[in-house]
Amino acid sequence: MSKIKKVDIISINTLLCQVIEGYEYYHYSFNYSTMKRFLEPEIEFIDRQSLAKELIEGIIINHGKKDILKSIVKLADFEQKAQELKPELRDHVVHALLCYVFGAYIYESFLKPSGIIINDIQWKIACLFHDIGYPVEVANEIGIKYSKTVNSISNNIGFPVDEVYFKTVPINFEKLQNNKNSFDLIQKNLDSWGLKINAKQEYDKNIDSGRVCHGMISSLSVLRIIDILYQKNNPERIFEEKIVDGVDWNQRWFIEDIIPACSAIFCHNLPPECFKESKINRHNAPLAFLLRVTDCLQEWERPSKENPEGYLSTKFNLSIDDEKLILFADIPLERKFKINSELQAALIAEDIVIQ
Numbered sequence: 477m478s479k480i481k482k483v484d485i486i487s488i489n490t491l492l493c494q495v496i497e498g499y500e501y502y503h504y505s506f507n508y509s510t511m512k513r514f515l516e517p518e519i520e521f522i523d524r525q526s527l528a529k530e531l532i533e534g535i536i537i538n539h540g541k542k543d544i545l546k547s548i549v550k551l552a553d554f555e556q557k558a559q560e561l562k563p564e565l566r567d568h569v570v571h572a573l574l575c576y577v578f579g580a581y582i583y584e585s586f587l588k589p590s591g592i593i594i595n596d597i598q599w600k601i602a603c604l605f606h607d608i609g610y611p612v613e614v615a616n617e618i619g620i621k622y623s624k625t626v627n628s629i630s631n632n633i634g635f636p637v638d639e640v641y642f643k644t645v646p647i648n649f650e651k652l653q654n655n656k657n658s659f660d661l662i663q664k665n666l667d668s669w670g671l672k673i674n675a676k677q678e679y680d681k682n683i684d685s686g687r688v689c690h691g692m693i694s695s696l697s698v699l700r701i702i703d704i705l706y707q708k709n710n711p712e713r714i715f716e717e718k719i720v721d722g723v724d725w726n727q728r729w730f731i732e733d734i735i736p737a738c739s740a741i742f743c744h745n746l747p748p749e750c751f752k753e754s755k756i757n758r759h760n761a762p763l764a765f766l767l768r769v770t771d772c773l774q775e776w777e778r779p780s781k782e783n784p785e786g787y788l789s790t791k792f793n794l795s796i797d798d799e800k801l802i803l804f805a806d807i808p809l810e811r812k813f814k815i816n817s818e819l820q821a822a823l824i825a826e827d828i829v830i831q
Contacts, residue, residue, distance in 0.1 A: 609693030
């Protein structure tokens with residue numbers, strides 16, 4: 477593999493635009509001219525969001541899973557509209573697509589040459605839809621703040637009453653067809669990846685504490701919807717070709733592609749303490765590894781409450797060779813320290829840093 481050294485470029489988006497032009501269309505399924513416009517540094521953020529949605533739809537359609545597109549993209553629309561309730565929220569639509577193309581670059585230039593293989597449909601589903609459960613997390617946070625306000629007003633009145641509280645308890649998200657349970661299927665993947673994480677226990681711990689993890693909700697939502705689609709189109713769940721409206725609903729693809737993708741989504745936002753006994757190893761769990769790497773490192777073009785304008789892509793540059801991936805970032809040191817800490821807490825990735 478030829479080494480790619482850090483060079484003077486306008487922005488990391490420009491670098492991505494240059495390198496992805498040669499990627500096989502079949503694997504990544506995006507329209508290059510549209511992607512090029514999406515990556516232009518000078519484009520307005522609202523236009524970038526619109527192009528991101530268009531590209532995500534095209535990526536799924538071009539894979540031949542239109543039913544999955546129509547169902548899951550509705551959740552992505554819902555996620556985008558959550559910003560109307562809480563304008564300071566970080567964007568997740570542009571983030572998902574930047575992670576997708578950034579991850580493609582990391583895979584092709586850094587992981588694949590070392591013999592690591594990641595299935596294209598797994599990457600499409602895991603990366604593009606890893607944050608669609610975010611509105612549930614936001615709704616829970618809004619409810620908690622609302623109840624605190626009610627309690628504050630009540631206390632100021634000076635009359636003793638019981639405090640109110642808000643708690644989100646998702647019902648039946650884990651239930652699949654044929655009496656299957658999402659936690660059982662996800663757990664098998666976590667075990668096979670060598671991760672000492674109890675999926676159901678971590679989920680219950682979050683709910684009992686009054687918190688909602690958008691990664692868990694995203695995972696359960698995607699798995700439930702796709703499971704229903706498979707049940708509709710392959711009710712016997714046969715492990716052989718089952719073509720319906722030009723799409724193969726072979727149960728094999730559900731087991732080998734969909735469940736691992738949703739398991740990677742489940743892992744991507746787990747707190748560091750979940751990985752104290754076992755970190756994500758790229759050789760055992762390449763999909764979960766790549767998703768966590770890109771989600772942590774993709775810091776540009778992401779407005780937030782603390783940074784309403786977001787960091788420009790011109791503040792980021794990249795170096796990749798056989799031995800190390802370095803993301804150069806002209807951002808506050810404390811932010812870089814936090815990102816590095818998040819990476820190293822969950823991954824075996826001493827050769828990946830932001831500096």
